[in-house]
Amino acid sequence: MRHIISILLENEPGALSRVVGLFSQRNFNIETLNVAPTEDPSLSRLTVTTVGDDRVIEQITKHLNKLIDVVKLVDLTEGNHIERELMLVKVKALGAARDEVKRTADIFRAQIVDVTPSVYTVQITGDAGKLDAFVQAMAPIGILEVARTGVSGIARGDKLLSL
Amino acid sequence: MELLSGADMIARFLKDEGVERIYGYPGGAALHIYDALFRQDSVQHILVRHEQAATHAADGYARASGKPGVVLVTSGPGATNAVTGIATAYMDSIPMVVLCGQVASHLIGEDAFQETDIVGVTRPVVKHSFSIRHPSEIPEVLKKAFYLASTGRPGPVVVDIPKDMTAPTERYEYVYPKKVKIRSYNPVTRGHSGQIKKAVDMMLKARRPVFYTGGGIVTGRASEALTDLVHRLGFPITTTLMGIGGYPQGDQQSLGWLGMHGSYEANMAMHHADLIVAIGARFDDRVTNNTSKFCPTAKIVHVDIDPSSISKTVRADVPIVGAAGSVIDEMISLVQDREASNAEALGEWWKSIEGWRAEREGKLYEPSKPGEALKPQEVIEAVYRATRGEAFVTTDVGQHQMFAAQYYKFAKPNRFITSGGLGTMGFGFPAAMGIKLSYPQDDVVCFTGEGSFQMMMQELSTCKQFDVGVKIVNLNNQSLGMVRQWQDLNYKSRHAHSYMESLPDFAKLIEAYGFTAIKVTTFDELEPALERAFADTNELVFLDIYVDPFEHVYPMQVPLGSMRDMLLSKTERT
Numbered sequence: 194m195r196h197i198i199s200i201l202l203e204n205e206p207g208a209l210s211r212v213v214g215l216f217s218q219r220n221f222n223i224e225t226l227n228v229a230p231t232e233d234p235s236l237s238r239l240t241v242t243t244v245g246d247d248r249v250i251e252q253i254t255k256h257l258n259k260l261i262d263v264v265k266l267v268d269l270t271e272g273n274h275i276e277r278e279l280m281l282v283k284v285k286a287l288g289a290a291r292d293e294v295k296r297t298a299d300i301f302r303a304q305i306v307d308v309t310p311s312v313y314t315v316q317i318t319g320d321a322g323k324l325d326a327f328v329q330a331m332a333p334i335g336i337l338e339v340a341r342t343g344v345s346g347i348a349r350g351d352k353l354l355s356l
Numbered sequence: 357m358e359l360l361s362g363a364d365m366i367a368r369f370l371k372d373e374g375v376e377r378i379y380g381y382p383g384g385a386a387l388h389i390y391d392a393l394f395r396q397d398s399v400q401h402i403l404v405r406h407e408q409a410a411t412h413a414a415d416g417y418a419r420a421s422g423k424p425g426v427v428l429v430t431s432g433p434g435a436t437n438a439v440t441g442i443a444t445a446y447m448d449s450i451p452m453v454v455l456c457g458q459v460a461s462h463l464i465g466e467d468a469f470q471e472t473d474i475v476g477v478t479r480p481v482v483k484h485s486f487s488i489r490h491p492s493e494i495p496e497v498l499k500k501a502f503y504l505a506s507t508g509r510p511g512p513v514v515v516d517i518p519k520d521m522t523a524p525t526e527r528y529e530y531v532y533p534k535k536v537k538i539r540s541y542n543p544v545t546r547g548h549s550g551q552i553k554k555a556v557d558m559m560l561k562a563r564r565p566v567f568y569t570g571g572g573i574v575t576g577r578a579s580e581a582l583t584d585l586v587h588r589l590g591f592p593i594t595t596t597l598m599g600i601g602g603y604p605q606g607d608q609q610s611l612g613w614l615g616m617h618g619s620y621e622a623n624m625a626m627h628h629a630d631l632i633v634a635i636g637a638r639f640d641d642r643v644t645n646n647t648s649k650f651c652p653t654a655k656i657v658h659v660d661i662d663p664s665s666i667s668k669t670v671r672a673d674v675p676i677v678g679a680a681g682s683v684i685d686e687m688i689s690l691v692q693d694r695e696a697s698n699a700e701a702l703g704e705w706w707k708s709i710e711g712w713r714a715e716r717e718g719k720l721y722e723p724s725k726p727g728e729a730l731k732p733q734e735v736i737e738a739v740y741r742a743t744r745g746e747a748f749v750t751t752d753v754g755q756h757q758m759f760a761a762q763y764y765k766f767a768k769p770n771r772f773i774t775s776g777g778l779g780t781m782g783f784g785f786p787a788a789m790g791i792k793l794s795y796p797q798d799d800v801v802c803f804t805g806e807g808s809f810q811m812m813m814q815e816l817s818t819c820k821q822f823d824v825g826v827k828i829v830n831l832n833n834q835s836l837g838m839v840r841q842w843q844d845l846n847y848k849s850r851h852a853h854s855y856m857e858s859l860p861d862f863a864k865l866i867e868a869y870g871f872t873a874i875k876v877t878t879f880d881e882l883e884p885a886l887e888r889a890f891a892d893t894n895e896l897v898f899l900d901i902y903v904d905p906f907e908h909v910y911p912m913q914v915p916l917g918s919m920r921d922m923l924l925s926k927t928e929r930t
């Protein structure tokens with residue numbers, strides 16, 4: 194099963210490499226990885242999506258918790274949560290395709306954020322499934338480049354991942 | 357307020373932390389630190405002849421004393437030479453602090469002379485690592501390093517120290533930090549009481565229980581409590597290789613150690629058990645054999661300080677995260693005022709176990725006949741007698757290691773010192789050196805093989821410089837015996853590179869360093885040689901003992917089998 198694990202990490206040099214290293218060292222898989230500072234400058238938030246059975250996920254969270262730089266973590270998939278990813282896509286936009294891209298973007302509530310005579314750059318946010326569907330829809334028109342941020346997420350309601 | 361340079365802070369910190377001795381080797385990036393060591397006399401520096409030996413010596417000391425071993429090496433090759441020893445300590449959860457010189461901060465990343473990203477290189481084999489970014493943070497970082505290395509599940513910690521951090525001209529305030537806090541690190545100590553109660557309920561009802569305990573008992577200083585609990589319950593107990601001595605081996609309830617080369621009765625008891633109480637052990641593949649056939653009828657209670665050890669390879673029915681000593685104490689208090697309902701079943705269980713014991717009694721190996729080559733097993737037994745079972749014993753890796761574990765009986769913890777997890781040839785001799793320096797009154801014996809010894813024999817020079825009187829027992833079978841055993845069993849005796857061709861004349865080699873060597877080839881020579889060797893505790897003596905090159909280690913679990921599937925000799929199997 195796919196899991197989304199969010200981690201509060203000490204904002205220290207080398208901390209990220211310990212997390213990434215752990216995954217390769219122990220043969221765990223990383224589907225997406227997203228990391229940025231939080232409102233507390235001493236902490237980064239790192240979100241990783243991974244696939245594994247219960248035993249593997251249990252090992253992943255235990256080993257992550259063992260890293261000294263990991264302050265706290267949560268497996269968001271254990272509860273209700275919001276999952277978002279942002280994608281920028283460059284699509285060929287010539288002739289009839291120009292309208293087609295625009296129409297499809299509207300259907301997906303995506304925005305065209307940059308325009309040239311031959312290329313549209315489209316920005317879209319959503320869960321990973323929506324982004325995949327958008328890529329599929331655009332593929333026949335001609336995708337030139339894709340940049341995805343990887344999944345970020347947060348629990349619904351009052352639940353917090355904080356110190 | 358006291359102003360010190362980074363280098364002087366390091367020397368001062370070591371003193372304030374109570375470190376008496378460190379092991380190391382100098383080089384450019386570490387020279388400010390070496391100069392600081394030169395100008396003080398609280399901390400003794402032992403100059404080894406290879407940085408790997410520094411780590412093994414520190415490791416040996418740590419295993420014997422329970423305190424962190426300390427290593428100092430220079431950048432680049434000095435640090436990379438230490439990696440094997442760091443990995444060895446990591447695999448066996450040994451507290452160690454490794455101080456590595458590094459090129460000056462402004463050179464990092466430029467492929468400067470002797471620059472290696474040692475934090476990167478060692479990342480998978482350390483508990484944690486630090487890079488010093490300002491001299492003023494040295495006391496606190498070092499305190500954190502010692503704290504992390506020696507608490508929770510212990511392990512090695514690397515501290516990378518760029519040369520400019522120790523410059524003699526830059527001085528900052530030094531205060532010894534008595535305590536540190538790391539917000540993301542709170543090792544548990546007490547186990548969950550509800551879980552412990554559940555475990556005790558199961559123990560009091562079990563019909564065929566076995567204790568299976570590991571290195572966590574030794575590191576957690578829990579052997580007395582364990583012995584008490586095991587005696588109260590009357591259960592059989594087996595330990596891992598790392599747990600040897602955690603329970604007295606001469607005791608009636610001890611089945612010896614288990615696993616690949618464990619005792620017949622221990623492996624049989626495990627296989628037939630209905631309850632396994634694992635404490636401070638990690639169900640590693642050299643213990644469990646094929647996990648899908650592991651102990652088919654047993655429920656499993658697993659106590660460990662490291663949650664990631666629990667249910668890693670074998671699912672625990674009752675997981676308990678906690679320090680061995682505190683959990684055992686709590687178990688004792690619960691057992692105290694409860695009646696066991698399983699006395700009769702236990703009696704039956706012991707009958708089965710006695711049966712297994714009797715089956716192998718007197719059949720463990722065939723002693724040598726007059727005129728034949730000595731058996732390695734009888735050599736270990738003779739050394740056991742000569743030292744009254746009281747020596748610190750280190751081993752290298754191979755057949756001799758397994759024989760030492762099987763035939764030297766340990767009554768106390770911290771006495772059997774071996775590289776169990778990584779299986780590092782070359783470990784034994786420098787580890788013995790590290791122990792002897794701190795335990796000068798005790799006999800320290802290193803059982804080695806001619807293959808292993810040649811990996812670290814340069815340390816004879818260190819022993820000469822610091823007058824280290826270890827006893828080296830070379831079980832010379834003229835081959836990489838353990839490799840050859842596997843080739844006999846799995847490759848139709850095609851002995852690809854398992855011979856030690858061109859063996860040196862060990863006696864001459866030892867004598868070149870000014871030490872005594874005794875060559876032994878017959879049984880009659882053995883006892884007198886041992887008497888001579890152990891006459892003076894402080895004299896280094898090398899015994900070059902020629903043993904049967906064809907001997908195998910048995911029992912040996914059959915690959916992919918269950919615990920009870922064992923070869924018992926070259927001709928018998930279960």
Ligand SMILES: Cc1ncc(C[n+]2csc(CCOP(=O)(O)OP(=O)(O)O)c2C)c(N)n1
Nearest residue numbers: 754755756779781805806807808836837838
């Ligand atoms: C550094 C290292 N290299 C290789 C091995 C693989 N290995 C395990 S046992 C062994 C043979 C050891 O020979 P020796 O020291 O003579 O001991 P014996 O088995 O003959 O008693 C080897 C090569 C190892 N454990 N460590």
Ligand SMILES: [Mg+2]
Nearest residue numbers: 805806835837
């Ligand atoms: Mg050999």
